Amino acid sequence: MARYLFDRLLQSLIVLALMSFVIYWLMGLMPGDPIDLMISADPKLTPDDAARLRELYGIDRPITERYLTWLSTASSGDFGFSRLHAKPVLDVIGPALKNTVTLLGISFILSLLLALPAGIYAAIRQYTIKDYMINLVAFAGISIPSFWLALLLITLFSVILGVLPASGTETIGAGALVDIWDKAKFLVLPIATLTIASIGSHTRFVRAAMIETLRQDYIRTARAKGASETRVILQHALRNALIPVVTIIALDFGFLFSGALIVETIFAYPGMGKLIFDAIMGNDFNLAMIAFLFATILTLLGNLFADIAYGWLDPRIKYDEVQK
Amino acid sequence: MSDLALGRKSQSTWALAGRRFLKHKLALASGCYLLFICALSASAPLFEMLRNIDANQANLFARFALPSFDAWLGRDELGRDVFTRLLYGGQVSLLVGLVTALVAATFGTIIGLIAGYRGGWVDAILMRLTDSVISLPLLPLLIVLAAIDLNKSGLPDAIVHAENISLYRIVFIVAVVGWTTVARLVRGATLSLRERDFVLAAKVQGASAFRIMSVHILPNLISPIVVATTLSIGNIILLESVLSFLGLGIQPPVASWGNLLTNAQELIFSAPWLAFYPGIAIFITVIAFNFLGDGLQDALDPKAEN
Numbered sequence: 001m002a003r004y005l006f007d008r009l010l011q012s013l014i015v016l017a018l019m020s021f022v023i024y025w026l027m028g029l030m031p032g033d034p035i036d037l038m039i040s041a042d043p044k045l046t047p048d049d050a051a052r053l054r055e056l057y058g059i060d061r062p063i064t065e066r067y068l069t070w071l072s073t074a075s076s077g078d079f080g081f082s083r084l085h086a087k088p089v090l091d092v093i094g095p096a097l098k099n100t101v102t103l104l105g106i107s108f109i110l111s112l113l114l115a116l117p118a119g120i121y122a123a124i125r126q127y128t129i130k131d132y133m134i135n136l137v138a139f140a141g142i143s144i145p146s147f148w149l150a151l152l153l154i155t156l157f158s159v160i161l162g163v164l165p166a167s168g169t170e171t172i173g174a175g176a177l178v179d180i181w182d183k184a185k186f187l188v189l190p191i192a193t194l195t196i197a198s199i200g201s202h203t204r205f206v207r208a209a210m211i212e213t214l215r216q217d218y219i220r221t222a223r224a225k226g227a228s229e230t231r232v233i234l235q236h237a238l239r240n241a242l243i244p245v246v247t248i249i250a251l252d253f254g255f256l257f258s259g260a261l262i263v264e265t266i267f268a269y270p271g272m273g274k275l276i277f278d279a280i281m282g283n284d285f286n287l288a289m290i291a292f293l294f295a296t297i298l299t300l301l302g303n304l305f306a307d308i309a310y311g312w313l314d315p316r317i318k319y320d321e322v323q324k
Numbered sequence: 325m326s327d328l329a330l331g332r333k334s335q336s337t338w339a340l341a342g343r344r345f346l347k348h349k350l351a352l353a354s355g356c357y358l359l360f361i362c363a364l365s366a367s368a369p370l371f372e373m374l375r376n377i378d379a380n381q382a383n384l385f386a387r388f389a390l391p392s393f394d395a396w397l398g399r400d401e402l403g404r405d406v407f408t409r410l411l412y413g414g415q416v417s418l419l420v421g422l423v424t425a426l427v428a429a430t431f432g433t434i435i436g437l438i439a440g441y442r443g444g445w446v447d448a449i450l451m452r453l454t455d456s457v458i459s460l461p462l463l464p465l466l467i468v469l470a471a472i473d474l475n476k477s478g479l480p481d482a483i484v485h486a487e488n489i490s491l492y493r494i495v496f497i498v499a500v501v502g503w504t505t506v507a508r509l510v511r512g513a514t515l516s517l518r519e520r521d522f523v524l525a526a527k528v529q530g531a532s533a534f535r536i537m538s539v540h541i542l543p544n545l546i547s548p549i550v551v552a553t554t555l556s557i558g559n560i561i562l563l564e565s566v567l568s569f570l571g572l573g574i575q576p577p578v579a580s581w582g583n584l585l586t587n588a589q590e591l592i593f594s595a596p597w598l599a600f601y602p603g604i605a606i607f608i609t610v611i612a613f614n615f616l617g618d619g620l621q622d623a624l625d626p627k628a629e630n
Contacts, residue, residue, distance in 0.1 A: 015459065015460075019460065147566055155592060254460065255462070300459050
């Protein structure tokens with residue numbers, strides 16, 4: 001296990017290092033460079049000035065050299081300044097990360113709370129009309145474009161009914177007393193969108209895992225020795241079915257993050273997703289680099305967690321033997 | 325089955341699969357819908373001709389016109405006909421979905437075959453690559469890829485200034501991240517197939533590695549590849565639409581279901597109905613591809629009962 005974990009950790013670090021180079025390189029290929037931005041801010045700059053500035057800041061040097069310079073400053077803990085926010089990059093990422101974790105955490109828990117019973121129920125009643133209905137709804141959840149769902153929810157609750165705000169995080173100038181209630185109102189629609197968008201695949205995972213588990217011999221044994229149906233389902237089947245579910249859901253973390261990017265952008269919610277999108281679109285190179293690497297680290301950690309959880313939940317799995 | 329097995333006509337695998345598929349009502353209906361929507365989108369120029377209109381023709385006197393005999397689904401913020409623009413958007417979205425799925429599946433099949441058949445360090449490297457691509461934050465990566473300036477990329481001018489470059493680009497970037505599912509699937513199946521006697525027989529006859537992979541192993545993998553590819557089309561259409569929605573995929577004036585929704589967001593307070601049609605088109609098409617894939621999966625499963 002230790003050997004396997006070490007290998008996985010090493011692999012994740014290699015991926016991270018490669019990704020940082022690829023992203024650095026791709027950012028360099030985006031329209032506009034820092035000097036173009038200076039020119040647009042100060043029209044008096046002549047082409048000669050621009051060339052001199054490019055040389056001064058080293059933008060004319062080869063990509064690998066520039067990358068290594070960035071890497072050495074970044075590894076000494078200096079991630080630079082964000083152009084859009086006029087703050088050190090880490091000061092911008094901190095609050096955004098907190099907002100995204102709130103958003104993703106709540107919708108993730110809500111989605112699981114709804115998907116678990118639905119998936120278990122569908123599995124027990126496999127091939128009945130109720131199973132088909134649950135499947136249909138789950139497929140609808142998987143297939144609905146989340147940005148469109150967000151637009152529909154805004155149309156219904158903000159435009160037609162006018163009960164919930166369409167975007168932002170708080171009413172400007174709201175008093176301290178209504179603070180929490182006010183912030184909660186801004187979270188309802190983003191959370192609803194993310195929950196609906198992930199509940200379909202969660203239900204399908206639970207259902208598939210339960211169906212597979214219910215076919216096992218030990219379930220028949222449990223029934224034969226007279227265990228109640230509730231006990232068979234919840235004790236014997238569910239605990240085993242949860243193993244693949246935990247793994248798939250942890251592996252799905254990248255997907256969840258993509259959902260957050262869409263939802264945060266539409267609802268103007270200042271989380272990591274919107275931060276990355278705005279940084280890429282606004283030529284905020286320093287911020288985009290670090291925010292992107294943060295997102296990559298989070299996804300890699302999710303995958304690592306899935307592996308560890310798999311071995312921990314299921315003692316039958318011996319990593320070192322499988323891996324050889 | 326009521327009749328005895330002995331009395332039954334022998335049937336090919338494909339005929340059996342076909343019969344199982346026809347029993348899957350939802351998948352069948354989805355297949356019909358998809359054929360219909362493809363035909364309808366393809367006939368967009370026909371509608372233009374018959375009704376003597378131009379989908380890109382602005383008509384500022386009829387902005388936000390409600391549905392009428394002239395404009396079946398009303399008009400948008402420039403007075404353009406929503407119905408025909410929706411059909412043109414469908415052409416692009418469906419084409420991107422189908423072509424990208426095929427490109428990604430081809431790419432994934434080749435990688436999976438090589439990894440599974442060669443084994444050893446080739447397999448190790450290719451599979452670590454696959455794992456790595458899967459573990460990346462997909463959407464931010466696609467956004468960066470969609471945002472880069474092709475003039476700086478060192479590609480030949482002919483490609484950079486090609487007429488439908490935003491179309492090719494989206495096919496390419498989605499395929500670059502979309503091949504992993506098929507690659508894993510094909511690699512897993514190849515690992516077990518290469519140990520089978522018919523592969524050994526081919527080897528003994530002196531068949532080249534390429535011939536064994538393409539003639540002996542690949543045909544056995546067609547069903548799972550078809551299922552995975554069908555299931556991926558829905559996802560690809562969703563990705564295309566979200567990128568276009570964010571202004572990074574298909575660029576106006578070329579319409580796609582995604583970029584038709586971009587304007588709709590800005591107009592959500594003045595003309596909320598404009599957001600409805602492209603969204604429902606994406607939704608139903610994606611769900612249809614998912615049902616179709618699900619039905620194919622059941623039909624092509626060799627373990628299923630007849």
